[in-house]
Amino acid sequence: MISCLTHTKYSIDKQPPNPPFQQHFCVFSCPTEEVLLINIYEALKNYRATKVQKMDSERALLNYFITQFARIDPDLVVGHDLQGYQINILSERLNKHDNQNFSKLSKLKRSERQVTEKNFVCWKIELIKSRSYDLDTLCQVILKIKENQRIELEPNEIPKMYKKAEDILKLISFTMQDTAYILKIMYDLNVIPLALEITNIAGNVMSKTLMGGRSERNEFLLLHAFSENDFIVPDKEFNKQETDKSTAAGKKPTYSGGLVLEPKVGFYDNLILLMDFNSLYPSIIQEYNICFTTLPISNSEDDLVLPDRSLPPGILPTEIRKLVESRRQVKKLMNNSEISNDLRMQYNIRQTALKLTANSMYGCLGFSNSRFYAKNLAALVTHKGREILTNTRDLVQKMCYEVVYGDTDSIMINTNILDYDQVIEIGTKIKQEVNKLYKQVELDIEGVFKYLLLLKKKKYAAVTLIRTKNGKLQEKKEYKGLDIVRRDWSQLACEVGKYILDHILSDQSPNDRVNNIHTYLSKIKDDLEQQKVPLSLLFITKQLSKDPKMYADKNSLPHVQVALRYNEQRGGHFKARDTVSYVICDDGSNKPATQRGYHIDELKNSETLKIDVQYYLAHQIHPVVTRICESIEGTDSFQIGKCLGLDTSSFNKPKQMMESVGENIITPESKFQNADKFKFTCFVCKKENTIDSILTNNVPFLQKCSNSDCNARPADYLPHIQNQLVLLIQSYITRYYENRMICEDPACQNVTTRLPIRFVKENPVCTMCQKGVMYRVYTEHQLYTQLTYFQHMFDLCKVNRKPLLGQQVESGYHALRETVEKYLNHSGYSVISLTELFFDFIIRNKHPELIENDIRQPSELIEENE
DNA sequence: ATGATAGGTGACTCTC
DNA sequence: GAGAGTCACCTAT
Numbered sequence: 001m002i003s004c005l006t007h008t009k010y011s012i013d014k015q016p017p018n019p020p021f022q023q024h025f026c027v028f029s030c031p032t033e034e035v036l037l038i039n040i041y042e043a044l045k046n047y048r049a050t051k052v053q054k055m056d057s058e059r060a061l062l063n064y065f066i067t068q069f070a071r072i073d074p075d076l077v078v079g080h081d082l083q084g085y086q087i088n089i090l091s092e093r094l095n096k097h098d099n100q101n102f103s104k105l106s107k108l109k110r111s112e113r114q115v116t117e118k119n120f121v122c123w124k125i126e127l128i129k130s131r132s133y134d135l136d137t138l139c140q141v142i143l144k145i146k147e148n149q150r151i152e153l154e155p156n157e158i159p160k161m162y163k164k165a166e167d168i169l170k171l172i173s174f175t176m177q178d179t180a181y182i183l184k185i186m187y188d189l190n191v192i193p194l195a196l197e198i199t200n201i202a203g204n205v206m207s208k209t210l211m212g213g214r215s216e217r218n219e220f221l222l223l224h225a226f227s228e229n230d231f232i233v234p235d236k237e238f239n240k241q242e243t244d245k246s247t248a249a250g251k252k253p254t255y256s257g258g259l260v261l262e263p264k265v266g267f268y269d270n271l272i273l274l275m276d277f278n279s280l281y282p283s284i285i286q287e288y289n290i291c292f293t294t295l296p297i298s299n300s301e302d303d304l305v306l307p308d309r310s311l312p313p314g315i316l317p318t319e320i321r322k323l324v325e326s327r328r329q330v331k332k333l334m335n336n337s338e339i340s341n342d343l344r345m346q347y348n349i350r351q352t353a354l355k356l357t358a359n360s361m362y363g364c365l366g367f368s369n370s371r372f373y374a375k376n377l378a379a380l381v382t383h384k385g386r387e388i389l390t391n392t393r394d395l396v397q398k399m400c401y402e403v404v405y406g407d408t409d410s411i412m413i414n415t416n417i418l419d420y421d422q423v424i425e426i427g428t429k430i431k432q433e434v435n436k437l438y439k440q441v442e443l444d445i446e447g448v449f450k451y452l453l454l455l456k457k458k459k460y461a462a463v464t465l466i467r468t469k470n471g472k473l474q475e476k477k478e479y480k481g482l483d484i485v486r487r488d489w490s491q492l493a494c495e496v497g498k499y500i501l502d503h504i505l506s507d508q509s510p511n512d513r514v515n516n517i518h519t520y521l522s523k524i525k526d527d528l529e530q531q532k533v534p535l536s537l538l539f540i541t542k543q544l545s546k547d548p549k550m551y552a553d554k555n556s557l558p559h560v561q562v563a564l565r566y567n568e569q570r571g572g573h574f575k576a577r578d579t580v581s582y583v584i585c586d587d588g589s590n591k592p593a594t595q596r597g598y599h600i601d602e603l604k605n606s607e608t609l610k611i612d613v614q615y616y617l618a619h620q621i622h623p624v625v626t627r628i629c630e631s632i633e634g635t636d637s638f639q640i641g642k643c644l645g646l647d648t649s650s651f652n653k654p655k656q657m658m659e660s661v662g663e664n665i666i667t668p669e670s671k672f673q674n675a676d677k678f679k680f681t682c683f684v685c686k687k688e689n690t691i692d693s694i695l696t697n698n699v700p701f702l703q704k705c706s707n708s709d710c711n712a713r714p715a716d717y718l719p720h721i722q723n724q725l726v727l728l729i730q731s732y733i734t735r736y737y738e739n740r741m742i743c744e745d746p747a748c749q750n751v752t753t754r755l756p757i758r759f760v761k762e763n764p765v766c767t768m769c770q771k772g773v774m775y776r777v778y779t780e781h782q783l784y785t786q787l788t789y790f791q792h793m794f795d796l797c798k799v800n801r802k803p804l805l806g807q808q809v810e811s812g813y814h815a816l817r818e819t820v821e822k823y824l825n826h827s828g829y830s831v832i833s834l835t836e837l838f839f840d841f842i843i844r845n846k847h848p849e850l851i852e853n854d855i856r857q858p859s860e861l862i863e864e865n866e
Numbered sequence: 867a868t869g870a871t872a873g874g875t876g877a878c879t880c881t882c
Numbered sequence: 883g884a885g886a887g888t889c890a891c892c893t894a895t
Contacts, residue, residue: 213868257871258895280895281870363869370869378870408872408895458873458894481874481893488875488891542891556877557890594877623875 001028002065003050003175005183006072012196015342016187020180026172027064029055030162043165050176059097076192080135080182085573127189131487131541132579135178142185147536150181154601155571190349197353201323218364219371221357225319231293234371255366255379258408259386261393263454266631267504268404268414271423272449272462275430276410277388278442279355281362282320284384287440290377291316298376304383320358327354385409388441392434399430400797405454410446412454420465420473423448450475451505455482455630463505477505483624487579492537493620496524500628514634517625521643524621528613535600538611539581540620547576558582558597566599584619586612593619617644675789680724684712694793694813702812715812722819729787729823736783743772751777790820 005021044052055061079086130141136152139145151174153161161167186192191210199206202217203224209217226233277283284290291314294307307314313321333339334347364370366378385408393403393411402414413430415423427445434443449462459481466474483489484497500517508516527533542559548567554560562582563574574580582597588608589596593615603609622644626637641648678691687707694700702715714721743750743766750768766772794817796810 211868215869218869253871255871260872260895276895360869365869366871367869369867382871410895456874483875486875486892545890551890553878553889592877619876627875 001026001171001175002061003027003172003179004065004068005179006074010076012076012192013346014193015345020183020187024176024179025051025053025068026176027053027055027061027068028168028172029058029061031159040165040168043169047169047172049173052172058093062094062097078183078186080138080178080185084575127191127194132581134579135181138185139181142188143181145181150177155573158571190345193346193349194353197350198357201353201357214360215364215367215370217357218360221319222315222372225315229315231315236371254368255375255382256386257382259389259406260408260457261389261403261406261411263405263457263460264402264414265454265456268449268452268454270414270416271418271420271465272404272452273413273415273423273427273430273445274410274447274449274464275413275427275443276446278444279324279358280385280388280409280441281381282324282358283438283441284381284388285320285362286317286324287438288380288384289314289317290380292372292374292377295377295380297374300376304376304380306380316361320361323354323358327351327358330354388438391437392443395434396430397797399433401426401430402797404452405460407458412449412452420448420467453501453504453628453631455627461501461505461628477502483627487541489624490538490540490616490620492524492528492533492616493624495537496521496621497624497628500625504628504632510634514632517629517635518639518643521621521625521640522645525617525644528611528616531611535583535603535611538583538616539600540583540597541579541581543579544574544576548574550576556592556594558584558594561595562597562599566601570599570601572599584612584615585609618646622646672785672789672792675786678725678728678790678793680714680721682707682710682712682714683717683720685710689714691793694796700809700813702809715809718812718815722815725790725816725819729790729820732778732783732786733823735778738778740777741774742777743769743774748772750774787820787824791817791824794820 003026004024006023007017007021008023010017040054044054053064055064128138128142130137136150139150140147153171153174158171161171195206195209198217199209202209202221204217204220223233289307289309289311291307293314293316294311295305330347330351334344334351339347362378362381364372365374365381367373368375389406389408389411393406396403396411396413402416403411404414405412413426415426417423424445427448431443431445435441448465450465451463452460453462454460461480461482462478464476464478466476468474479485479498479501482497482501484494484501499520503513503516540558544559544563548554548560548563551557551560554564559580559582563572563578563580566572567574580599582599583603584593585596585598585603586609587596587598593612596612596615598606598609603611622637622641625640629635629640638648638651641651679688680691681688682705685705685707687705687710689701689706691701696706702718703713705712705714739753739755741752741755741764748766748769750766750772752767752774754767756764756767756774764774766774794813796813
C-alpha cells in the first residue's frame with residue numbers, strides 16, 4: 001500500500017501552505033490473490049476520504065505509483081524513515097518485478113551518476129531533541145497528539161489486516177493519517193526554510209543540506225571565501241587522513257578541549273550568578289586572528305603560537321565576523337514591532353541559520369576528514385578558551401567573589417546575597433572588569449539562580465529567576481546532565497527523580513523535605529508492585545550506534561538483543577542509529593537483567609512475562625534518587641533503599657555524620673552564635689575593642705579604634721593585635737587540652753580531667769554518680785568553630801559589599817587571617833573523622849597516668865574498648 | 867564516512 | 883572480591 005499527498009505550489013521561503021496539500025491518493029493490492037474480497041469494491045464505493053485504487057497485483061501497484069510519480073514530477077519528496085528503509089523497500093520490490101519503468105524512478109538512487117534533481121528530506125538534524133525518533137514519538141512531541149491517538153500496528157499484524165474489507169479501510173485511514181502527520185511535522189519544524197537559509201549562507205547545494213553533514217557546508221563557505229580572495233584552495237585529497245581502523249566506537253580525542261572547573265558540590269539557597277561568554281570560540285578566532293592565512297598549518301597540538309599582531313584579518317575571522325554582523329542586523333530587523341509575523345518568522349530562521357553556521361566553524365577545524373582540517377588551529381582555539389576561563393575565574397576570585405563552578409565558557413558565582421538587583425549589579429561590575437581585557441571576546445550575564453543543586457561536573461539542577469515585563473520575578477526550573485534528562489533511564493525513574501528534585505528546590509523545612517521524599521518513595525514502591533504504573537513509564541530507550549548484527553558483545557546490551565529478536569521474529573526493521581525501547585521482565589529464568597530486556601509487543605503478547613519490579617526499584621529508581629540526594633542531610637542510600645523495600649543488608653552502613661556535609665545550608669550567623677568575639681586593647685588609648693564582624697557600621701575595625709575619642713589606626717600597630725590574637729588562640733587550645741569533662745546529670749555536676757574507664761557505647765560513665773555520661777566541657781568541635789570564626793571574621797571575601805580599603809588595612813586583615821590559618825592547618829579536626837577522635841580516647845586509656853586511680857574493674861577496660 | 871572534546875555511569879573482563 | 887581497564891551511551895559546552 002502506498003499513500004501520497006501532493007502540493008503543487010509550495011513556497012520554500014514562506015510559511016507552510018493551508019490547506020497543507022491539494023491532491024491525495026492511496027493505492028494498494030492484496031498480498032495473496034487467494035483471499036477473495038467480494039465486498040471490497042462495495043466498501044470502497046462508500047469510502048470518500050480519499051481516492052483509493054485497488055490493484056490486482058503488486059506489479060500493477062508499482063506501475064500505478066510510478067506513473068503517478070512521473071506525472072506529478074515532484075521537486076521535493078518528504079517521508080519518514082525514507083533513507084535506509086522506505087526507499088530500500090521500494091527499490092527492492094521494483095527490482096524483483098524487473099520493472100521496465102524503473103528508470104523513471106532512478107533518480108531516487110543516489111548511486112546514479114546523473115545529478116539528482118529530487119530533494120529528499122533526510123535531515124536527522126539538530127532541530128529537535130527527543131527520546132526517540134519513531135513516528136509515534138515525533139507526533140507526540142511535535143504535534144502534541146495524545147499517547148494513543150495514533151494507531152501503530154505491529155509489522156506482523158499488517159498482513160492480517162487484508163483479510164477483511166473493513167480492516168483494509170482502517171489500514172487506508174491509518175496510512176493516510178500518517179502521511180498527513182509527516183507533512184505536518186515538516187511544516188511545524190520549518191525544515192525547508194531553515195535549510196534554504198543555511199544553504200544560502202554556505203553556498204552549497206540544498207539537497208546536500210537536507211542530507212545532513214555540516215562539514216560539507218563549511219567546506220563550501222570557505223571555498224567561496226578563499227577563491228574570492230584569489231587563494232588556491234587545498235586539494236580535496238590533500239588532507240586525507242589515515243583511516244582510523246576503529247572508527248566506529250574507539251574514537252579517541254586528538255587534542256584537548258574545553259576546561260571544566262571542579263564544582264563546589266552542594267545545595268545553594270543564596271542567589272547564584274551565571275555568566276557566560278557569547279559564542280566563545282567564534283570570538284576567539286576573531287580576537288586572535290586565527291586563520292589558515294595567518295599561521296602555519298600542522299597536525300601537532302603543541303604548535304600553539306599566536307599570529308603576529310600586525311597581520312591583517314585572515315579569511316576565517318573575516319567570514320565569522322560577517323556572519324556575526326549579519327546576525328546582529330537580522331536580529332535588529334526581527335525586533336521591529338511593525339513587521340508582519342511572517343517576516344519575523346523568516347528573520348528568526350535566518351538569524352538561527354547564521355548562528356548555527358558561525359558555531360560550526362570551529363568543529364570543522366578539528367574534523368580529521370574535513371578539507372580544511374587544521375588540528376593546530378582547533379587546539380589553539382581551545383587553548384585560548386581554557387586560558388580565558390582560568391583568567392576569568394582568577395579575576396572574579398580576586399574581586400572577592402566565590403566561583404562555585406564553570407564549564408568551557410561559563411562561570412557560576414555564589415553571591416551570598418538574596419537581592420536580585422544587587423546580584424545583577426555585581427554581574428555588571430564583573431562583566432565590565434573582564435571585558436576590559438578583550439576586544440571581541442565578551443562576557444555577559446546569563447541568569448540568576450534562586451536555588452542551585454550542584455552534584456558533579458556537568459550535572460546540576462537550578463531554579464532560575466527571570467524578570468518579566470511587569471517587573472515581577474518568574475521562576476523556571478532547569479536540569480542539566482542529571483539522569484532525569486537522559487533517555488536511557490525509564491520515565492518512571494525520571495519522574496520520581498524530578499519529584500524529589502522539586503522538593504529539594506523549594507521552600508520547605510529540611511525535615512519536611514526528607515519526610516515527604518521518604519513517604520513518596522514508599523508510595524511509588526506500592527504503585528509499582530500493584531501494577532498501577534503505566535507501562536509506557538517503564539520503557540528504557542537506547543540508540544543503536546551500529547547495525548544490531550555488527551555488535552561483537554551483545555549479551556550485556558539489552559537494546560541490541562531486543563532489536564535482533566524483533567527484526568527476526570516480528571518483521572521489525574531496527575538498524576543503525578534507530579532507537580530501541582524495551583522493558584526489563586521477570587521471565588522465569590535466572591539470567592542477569594541485561595538479558596531480560598523485552599520489546600513492549602513481546603510483553604503484551606506473552607502470558608508468562610511480567611515486569612521485573614525489583615529491577616525497577618533497585619536499578620532504576622534507587623540509583624537516580626540516591627545521586628540526587630547525595631548532599632542532602634537526613635537521607636542516604638540506605639534510607640532510600642529501605643523506603644523502596646530493598647534488601648539493605650549489602651548496603652554500605654549509613655554515612656557518619658560529617659560536620660562538613662551541608663555546610664552550605666548553615667548560615668555563618670547560626671554557626672558561630674556560640675563562639676567568643678575577638679577582643680584586643682588599643683595600643684594608644686588602652687581601651688578594649690570587641691569585634692564581631694569585619695566592619696562595624698561599615699567601618700573596618702583596622703581603620704578606626706572603637707573609642708570615638710581615640711584617633712589611632714589599629715592597622716598601624718598590627719603586630720600588637722597579632723600577638724593578642726595568638727595568645728587568645730593559645731588559651732583556647734590550652735582549654736581544650738585540659739580535658740575537662742562534666743557529668744550530664746545536672747544534679748551530679750562532677751567535673752574531672754581524667755578519663756573514666758567505664759564506657760556506655762562511645763561515652764564514658766561518670767566516676768561519681770556512676771549513672772550519667774560525661775561530656776567534654778570544651779570539645780574539639782568548639783575549638784574548631786572558634787578558630788573558624790576568627791578565620792571568617794578576618795576574611796575580606798566574606799563581606800558582601802566591600803567598601804574601598806587602603807592597602808595597609810587590606811594586608812592587615814590578610815595577616816590576621818593567616819595567623820589563624822596557621823593554627824587551623826595544625827588542627828586535624830577538619831580532616832579527621834569523629835570516629836578517629838574517639839580512637840584517641842582509647843589510646844589515652846592505655847596510659848595509666850591519665851587514668852583514675854580507683855580502677856575497680858580493669859577487665860571492663862578491655863571489654864569496652866576492644 | 868560525512869564538526870569537536872569532557873565527563874559520568876553501568877556492565878563487563880582481567881588481574882592480583 | 884577489590885581495583886583497573888574497556889566499551890557503550892548519553893549528555894554539556
